[in-house]
Amino acid sequence: MLHLTCPHCGDRELSEFACRGEAHVVRPQPDCTEEEWGEYLFYRDNPKGFLREQWIHAAGCGAWFYAIRNSATDIAVTSYLPTEPKPDFPDATHVASSSHPYTATVSLGE
Amino acid sequence: MFGNKRYSLGKLIRESRDYHTGWQQAWPDPTPKKHYDVVIIGGGGHGLGTAYYLAKEHGITNVAVIEKGWLGGGNTGRNTTIIRSNYLQPESIALYDHSVKLFETLSEELNYNIMFSSRSVLHLAHTMHDLHEVGRRGHSIWANGVDSELLSPAQVKAKVPTINLNTRFPIMGGLLQRRAGNARHDAVAWGYARAAAELGVDIIQQCAVTGFTVTNNKISAIETTKGNISAGRVGAVVAGHAGVVAGMAGLRLPLESFPLQAFVSEPLKPILDCVVMSGTVHVYASQSDKGELVIGAGSDHYVSYAQRGSFNLVEEIVHPMVELFPFVSRLRMLRQWAGIVDVTIDRSPILSKTPVDNFYVNCGWGTGGFKATPGSANVFAASLAGDDMHPFAKPFSLERFATGAYVDEGAASGVAH
Numbered sequence: 106m107l108h109l110t111c112p113h114c115g116d117r118e119l120s121e122f123a124c125r126g127e128a129h130v131v132r133p134q135p136d137c138t139e140e141e142w143g144e145y146l147f148y149r150d151n152p153k154g155f156l157r158e159q160w161i162h163a164a165g166c167g168a169w170f171y172a173i174r175n176s177a178t179d180i181a182v183t184s185y186l187p188t189e190p191k192p193d194f195p196d197a198t199h200v201a202s203s204s205h206p207y208t209a210t211v212s213l214g215e
Numbered sequence: 216m217f218g219n220k221r222y223s224l225g226k227l228i229r230e231s232r233d234y235h236t237g238w239q240q241a242w243p244d245p246t247p248k249k250h251y252d253v254v255i256i257g258g259g260g261h262g263l264g265t266a267y268y269l270a271k272e273h274g275i276t277n278v279a280v281i282e283k284g285w286l287g288g289g290n291t292g293r294n295t296t297i298i299r300s301n302y303l304q305p306e307s308i309a310l311y312d313h314s315v316k317l318f319e320t321l322s323e324e325l326n327y328n329i330m331f332s333s334r335s336v337l338h339l340a341h342t343m344h345d346l347h348e349v350g351r352r353g354h355s356i357w358a359n360g361v362d363s364e365l366l367s368p369a370q371v372k373a374k375v376p377t378i379n380l381n382t383r384f385p386i387m388g389g390l391l392q393r394r395a396g397n398a399r400h401d402a403v404a405w406g407y408a409r410a411a412a413e414l415g416v417d418i419i420q421q422c423a424v425t426g427f428t429v430t431n432n433k434i435s436a437i438e439t440t441k442g443n444i445s446a447g448r449v450g451a452v453v454a455g456h457a458g459v460v461a462g463m464a465g466l467r468l469p470l471e472s473f474p475l476q477a478f479v480s481e482p483l484k485p486i487l488d489c490v491v492m493s494g495t496v497h498v499y500a501s502q503s504d505k506g507e508l509v510i511g512a513g514s515d516h517y518v519s520y521a522q523r524g525s526f527n528l529v530e531e532i533v534h535p536m537v538e539l540f541p542f543v544s545r546l547r548m549l550r551q552w553a554g555i556v557d558v559t560i561d562r563s564p565i566l567s568k569t570p571v572d573n574f575y576v577n578c579g580w581g582t583g584g585f586k587a588t589p590g591s592a593n594v595f596a597a598s599l600a601g602d603d604m605h606p607f608a609k610p611f612s613l614e615r616f617a618t619g620a621y622v623d624e625g626a627a628s629g630v631a632h
Contacts, residue, residue, distance in 0.1 A: 119526075124518075126518075139617045144617075148467045150458075152459075153459050153520045176521075179519055
């Protein structure tokens with residue numbers, strides 16, 4: 106992954122962005138248990154495959170946005186704003202058939 | 216142990232005379248049995264070591280190590296081989312120093328030269344804050360009975376003559392642990408594998424775990440690409456993929472997996488006889504016995520399982536290296552790679568039972584697992600063999616993420632360990 110798409114500015118170099126971790130983590134109610142609070146703070150899905158993340162266009166427009174990326178291949182799929190509906194994950198065949206140069210090296214080092 | 220397979224100078228001389236025709240396979244390649252007392256998932260140093268100590272110290276020899284790829288092909292073969300125990304918290308010092316002590320005698324114990332070299336590790340301080348940090352940490356280490364020395368800039372220069380003291384953040388001092396150093400990482404995995412196999416452990420490579428059958432809150436069967444295996448207890452020691460394997464048992468872990476990159480340069484004459492680390496400019500380097508500079512730095516900034524790392528981090532690693540050692544600017548790098556490290560919020564590992572009764576995890580070593588290999592394996596084996604977790608492992612349980620009793624090494628480690 107060398108580039109990422111900002112919903113406002115379009116396709117930009119990755120070095121302009123900062124990753125801010127898993128997206129859509131829901132804060133529990135104040136009367137939650139310690140286990141629920143620990144879960145909220147520290148437990149993450151950390152999937153090998155598609156995931157939704159928060160990014161900030163730090164050296165650009167400064168916007169926070171969400172992106173869908175495949176953590177096994179580092180191929181970013183789509184970006185969207187918090188005000189937009191969550192797009193679905195693409196099916197695996199869509200990514201496998203894409204012409205992205207990294208596709209050929211997906212299984213490297215596994 | 217080993218009988219006539221034992222490695223020795225006499226054996227080497229005999230084999231030289233006999234044209235090296237008498238060497239035997241270091242460990243067999245068995246087909247998995249239906250049932251084992253303990254199954255270790257993950258054939259890296261920690262996993263193989265756990266199997267070895269289970270057989271050696273606890274008499275449990277009906278053990279299998281299941282490895283998806285080849286032995287030591289994950290982070291065991293991808294790290295920068297640094298071994299040290301100069302941590303801040305007493306819980307960490309106990310665990311890591313246990314490991315350093317085991318490393319010191321490991322070659323003799325395993326009859327395998329792991330090339331442990333206590334060449335010392337030097338942490339650089341570049342700011343007043345750094346000086347305070349190494350001072351605080353140095354005192355904490357002394358108080359826990361581990362060696363540690365504070366150095367002035369002149370002493371740093373005397374220890375590492377090639378270093379440039381007048382960097383953008385000038386070097387103001389350093390923290391030295393003389394017992395620290397490094398070892399041949401592959402040899403640690405191979406030595407443990409050979410010794411464990413000799414004691415009856417089955418080492419099964421090219422065998423991926425695809426799922427678990429959980430009945431009555433116990434793992435009743437491990438589904439693998441070589442068939443189903445049942446086990447009394449299951450230990451997952453899979454580093455970056457800890458979350459993936461735990462997910463198969465329906466668990467989530469307080470971890471995120473990041474790539475951690477390393478570089479190896481072309482070979483040089485001896486110029487660096489200790490390990491140099493800097494948390495502030497963020498790089499660490501040592502010179503291998505072949506003469507290559509082995510260079511590492513911080514982990515990548517986003518979750519990934521792709522073992523290559525992000526490109527812009529290459530520049531972040533080269534910058535401080537050239538700053539500290541200006542001659543590096545004309546050095547060519549031969550190899551670059553990444554390993555997937557599983558990072559916890561307090562930068563301390565997880566050695567714990569889980570909500571699934573017979574499922575244990577040894578993970579979360581983050582960017583610094585290699586140094587802990589023998590200690591982690593020894594403690595995890597004792598925990599798998601007994602009713603309770605080993606005393607050294609207890610502070611590192613999963614419960615700390617709910618109780619708040621973290622073992623906070625995040626700031627103290629400074630640099631990726």
